[in-house]
Amino acid sequence: MTTFAQQGRLRFGVNYTPSKHWFHSWYAMDLDATRRDLAQIAALGVDHIRAFCLWPVFQPNATFVNPRAVDDLRALVDAAADAGLDVTVDAIQGHLSSFDFYPSWTLTWHESNLFTDPRVRAAKVRYLRALGAALADRPNVVGYQLGNELNNLVQHNPASPGQIDEYLDELLAAATEALPDRLVTHSAYDAAFYTDGHPFTPQQSARKGGMTTIHPWVFSYDCARRYGPLSVAATHLGEYLVELAKAYATDPHRPVWVQEAGAPQPHVPAGDAAAFTEATIRNIATCTDVPAVTWWCSHDVDRSLADFPELEYTLGLIDTDGTTKPAGQAYADLIREYRAEPPTPAPRTTALVYDGDLDTRSATAPGGTFFDAWMAHAAAGHRLAIVHTDDTHRPDHLAARGITTLTTP
Structure with a gap:
């Protein structure tokens, strides 16, 4: 069995x-259309896809x-293989x-907090176990994630960081039990790193989880518009968030999966998308x-x-007719280059020191003092x-990361 990293x-x-x-296809999957999509994706040279199950359809x-x-998901996995x-x-x-999906049994007179209600958490555990059992015999399923950017739901489901800790621990344990030999992760959009007081934390x-996942979007905190779509700040944002995530890890070599990055219009104009993707x-x-980059979408x-918000219509590397767009060609060209000669990471012997807590995270966001210092x-x-x-x-930690010099903003 192939491992993810x-x-x-x-x-x-x-x-x-x-x-x-779109993902409404789960209501009536067209497997022929799915196979066409996957053939177009494979032609880019990528080696994996991230697949999303709509929770109300599945549970x-x-x-x-x-x-x-569940049968449709297995068919998708087999078609990918x-x-x-x-x-x-x-x-x-x-x-x-930009859409939230809730099963009806969590709404109306059943309304429940998705993170703290024991009934909802027990149901999610039941679902994760059932889905894991259905995927266990599929060797090309290399990763299992709780869900996509679950922290987007905290506005209507308030919780404390401690309650989110308990929620993640319970669900990650269930997912690991269901698929013990696969990568098990969770994801949060970048508010976890950037937003003061946010209950999901860095x-x-x-x-x-098995590795850190990051979603460095240049529309967050208006990064691309604030600095420019091909600016240092915009084109180094993914690199920056990898390094920021490492600053919170206890394992000096914990992998960081760049799970979502993309070129959203109008933040990145169509004419700049290919150059932005490459940079x-x-x-x-x-x-x-960094074991993987998984482009959206x-x-x-x-x-x-x-x-849909306008930016959602144009994020694809491939258009709806199956034609590879300039950003898709740039992605394919880079994959071909790096397959022939894997990139060599740069030594990072100097580290910028971040002295902050959960109520000062905005300093590390685009526009923040720490962010601007790193980008300088x-x-x-x-x-x-x-x-x-x-x-x-912790000299042992610094040495393990190859850091010999510390500097402050």
């Missing part, structure tokens, strides 16, 4: 967005996991492309302990579907690590 190899993948009916009742949806692609599966959606991202990936490739959203070094051609002040007195 492979020594000395940077993996490339896409977040699979079906070209026909329409707290005690019922939809067997038809036929195309030469590994699969990581996100179970609880949760949040996708420590949770950097210490729970972003080349900068990420200078980091150590495979296909554009069809404009026949209503009510990047603009000068320096590849800096980031270390939290708590680790500055």
Whole structure:
């Protein structure tokens, strides 16, 4: 069985967005359309996809996991295998492309807190176990994730960091029990790193699950518009968030999966998308302990579907007719280059020290003082690590990361 992280190899993948009916395709899967999509994806040279299960379709009742949806997922996994692609599966959606999805048994007079209600958590555990059992005999399923950007749901499901700790521990244990030999992760959008007081924390991202997952989006905190779509800040954002995530990890070599990055219009104009894609990936490739980059996303959203924010319609590497876009060609060219000659990470002997806590995270966000200090070094051609002040007195930790010099903003 292939493992997700492979020594000395940077993996490339896409977040699979079906070209026909978007993720609503789970209501009536067209396997022929899926196979066409996967053939187009494989032609880019990627080796894996990230697949998303719509939670209301897969678990329409707290005690019922939809067997038809599970069969469709297995069919998708098998079709990916036929195309030469590994699969990581996100179970609880949760949040996708600016929409939130709740099963009816969590709403109306059943309304429950998705993170703290024992009934909902027990149902999620039941679902994770059932889905894991269905995937256990599929060798190309290399990863299992709780769900996509679950922290998007905290506005309507308030919780404390301690309650989120308990939630993640319980669900990660269930997912690991269901698929004990696969990578098990959770993901949060970058508010976990950037937003003061947010209940999902950088420590949770950097210490729970099999590896850290990051989603460096240049629309967050208006990064691309604030600095420019091809600016140092925009094109080094992925690299920066890799290093920021490492600053919160207790394991000096914990892997950081760049699980989502993309070129959202109008933040990144169409004419700049290819250059932005290439620069972003080349900068990420200078980091150590990055096993994979998974671009968002495979296909554009069809404009026949209503009510998406404008940026969601154009994020694909492939358009809805199956034509590879300039950003998709740039991605394919880089994959071919790095397959022939794997990139060599840059030494990061100097680290910028971050002295902050959960109520001062905004300093590390685009526009923040720490962010701007790191980017000033990047603009000068320096590849800096980031270390939290708590680790500055741990010489073994610094040595393991190759850090010999500390500097402050």
